[in-house]
Structures are given as structure tokens and as C-alpha cells.
Amino acid sequence: MGSVNSSEGPWLQRFANGKPVRKPKQQEPWRAAPDQNRDIIASAQCILDRENFVREVNRYLKHSDFLDLRKTELLYKKYLKNVSEPLMQKMKDQIDSQSEKEVWKRRQEQFSQYLNYCTKKGYVFLDDCDPSEYDPFFQKTCTDCWKVSTTTWNTARN
CATH class of the missing domain: 1.20.5 (Single alpha-helices involved in coiled-coils or other helix-helix interfaces)
Structure with a gap:
């Protein structure tokens, strides 16, 4: 700590000859x-x-x-x-x-085809199925009942 007479303290810089010394004005931002x-x-x-x-x-x-x-x-x-x-x-x-009887008849025919193929071969696997004998993905009877046609997309867009 400095003494009162030393020039280290900031209080001494404020006073010169007993009068306060003003700092130069800084510009306000x-x-x-x-x-x-x-x-x-x-x-x-x-x-x-x-x-x-x-x-x-x-x-x-x-x-x-x-x-x-x-x-x-x-x-x-x-x-x-x-x-x-x-x-x-x-x-x-x-x-x-389609009448209910036609649908029932078609379903019975498909089941009978499947059962006939099963009795003939003894087993039915999709990998081993011969499409000429029995194709489970193709409707063999009355395929026209599933045909539906509409206009093509190009004519429909206009």
C-alpha cells in the first residue's frame, strides 16, 4: 500500500494544487x-x-x-x-x-380344380406348379368377368 504522499495513488492524479483535474472528454458513442x-x-x-x-x-x-x-x-x-x-x-x-350364384359356381370350380390337382400330384407348391396343368394365379374359367377398360391417360388429361 502506498503512502499518502506518494504519487502512486489515483486520488493524487485527480487533484493538482488542491484543485480537481478533469480528464479530457471522451466522445460519447x-x-x-x-x-x-x-x-x-x-x-x-x-x-x-x-x-x-x-x-x-x-x-x-x-x-x-x-x-x-x-x-x-x-x-x-x-x-x-x-x-x-x-x-x-x-x-x-x-x-x-354378377349374381351370387355365378360367383359361388365360379368359386366351386376353382376349388375343384385345386383339389383335382392336389389329388393328382399329392402336393401343391407354387415353385413346383406346372402352369399348363394348374396355375393358381390365373382364372381359367370366366376370365371376361374381370376385364374392365377405361379411357387412356392421354385422352383423360385433356
Whole structure:
């Protein structure tokens, strides 16, 4: 610790000849020189321009995503109208046109074909199945009941 008479202490620097000595004024940061003001304003404007640009890019991207989603919705709506609904209606009409007895008879024929093949071979594995004798994936009787046709996609799109 320094003595009162030593010149080490900061209190001594404040007083010279018994009067307080004022430090030179430092410039307040909010009161800058005019050319510094211009530089600060230009920097701030540059930052604001960048933020506005980023904001506009985000807005554009959101709008673009919305338009893409809307295009997809319209394409799906067209598909439903021109392809899916007519196909479903024709299938429903075809199913409704068949009587329950016809369906039952066809099912009985398929089961009898399967049982005949099983008794002939003794086993039925899809890997070993001979399609000329028995094909479980192909309707051998009354295949026209499953035929449904609609317009092609190119004509439906217009």
C-alpha cells in the first residue's frame, strides 16, 4: 500500500494544487462525428437490406412450396376424376351385374380344380406348379368377368 504522499495513488492524479483535474472528454458513442454517422448508418442499412433479402427469399420459398402442393392436389383431383372414379364405378357395376350364384359356381370350380390337382400330384407348391396343368394365379374359367377398360391417360388429361 502506498503512502499518502506518494504519487502512486489515483486520488493524487485527480487533484493538482488542491484543485480537481478533469480528464479530457471522451466522445460519447451516440454522439459520433458526421462522417462516422454516415458509416454507421450505411452499415446498418446494409444489414437491414440483407435481412429484408433473406425475408423475401423465405417468403418466395414458402409461396413456391405452396404452389407445388397446390399443383399436386390439382393433379390428384384430375386423376380421381378421370381415372380412379370411372374405374371404380366400372368395377362396381361389373361386380353388381354378377349374381351370387355365378360367383359361388365360379368359386366351386376353382376349388375343384385345386383339389383335382392336389389329388393328382399329392402336393401343391407354387415353385413346383406346372402352369399348363394348374396355375393358381390365373382364372381359367370366366376370365371376361374381370376385364374392365377405361379411357387412356392421354385422352383423360385433356
